[in-house]
Amino acid sequence: MRQKFESTTFRFVSDHPADLDWVDRAQVSDYLAAVKPQLILNTTGWGEGAAVKPELLASGAECLAHCLAGSEVPVVHLSSYRVFHGEGRVSHGEHDEPKAETDLSRVFYRAEQALLQAVPHSLILRSSWVLSTEGGSLLARLLADFEANRATVVSDQWRGTPVSVSDVVRAVYAITQQIIYGAENWGVMHFGSSDVCSELVFANKVRDMVLADTGRELTLEELETPTDNSAVLEMRRLRENFGVQPRSWRQGLKPVVHRWLATKGLLSESVES
Structure with missing residues (x-):
């Protein structure tokens, strides 16, 4: 994300003092006063799976909200489908009110509300699901299990509209640039891919790619227990207000998988040559 934003005509500040405590109101206030930001992109504590830092996510957002209360500085805050965990809906609209029925969903909702x-x-x-080769995303889990020669448990009922990290960056870049130039669109917006898939469908696609590149099978085990969760996000406001169009989650997936396998030295000799 940093590389994308550094190409703009605006100064992008991502470096900060190593000892800056993002939940200390005095420190954060002093830091903001020194930097004088035109816009703040809040990624504190955000992530997928094991990459999420729950307490930092909530307390960091509350600290930032306190420091900016009533100010004119815009904030773009990255959140997640996880605010809806445990609700049993097939999909979630931008105007749906989360019930926040799990500990993690309450943390995400608490940060948003602050x-x-x-x-x-x-x-x-x-x-929706953010697909990265690091952290705790579905893609990272599949690849890590493949490297360790263990099976990945996936569900055909747990569905989402997965997006790559590069697509999230693309959306955030479009939003922030338009806000800087005067766009006045606020509130909750959703971002996901143009097509819905289950964990199993996604995992089978990755398995095909891994097999083609390595000649080895990625082992999958299907979870039979039904789930009432959904990561399917209806994306309307982002298209209408910022012109951001969703893409298929299949776009760009193959080179990401290929690069990861190459980095790990897992490509077959025929593919490498």
């Missing part, structure tokens, strides 16, 4: 209630110009961007 900013929405205190910062007049706040935009909450919720993403």
Whole structure:
């Protein structure tokens, strides 16, 4: 994300003092006063799976909300489908009110509400499954299990509209650039791919790619227990307000998988040559 934003005509500040405590209101206030940001992109504590830092996510957002209360500085806050965990819906609209029935969903919702209630110009961007080769995403889990020669448990009922990290960056870049140039669109917006898939469907696609590149099978085990969760996000406001169009999750997936296998030295000799 840093590389994308550094190509703009605006100064992108991602470096900060190593000892800066993002939940210390005095420290954060002093830091913001020194930097004087035109816009803040809040990624504190955000992530997928094991990459999420729950307490930092909530407390960091609350600290930022306190420091910016009533100010004119816009904030784009990255959130997640996880605010809806445990609700049993097939899909989630941008105007649906989360019930926040699990500990993690409450953390995500708490962070959102802190900013929405205190910062007049706040935009909450919720993403569906974010597909990264690091952290705890579905893709990272599949590849790590493949490397370790163990099976990945997936569900054919747990569905989402997965997006790559590069697509999240693309959306955030479009949003922030338009806000800087005067766009006045605030509140909750959703981001996902143009097509829905289950964990099993996605995993089978990755298995095909891995087999083609390595000649080895990625082992899958299907979870039979039904789930009432959904990561399917209806994406309307982002298209209408910022012109951001969703893409298929299949776009760009193959080179990501191929690069990861190459980095790990797992490509077959015929593919490498």
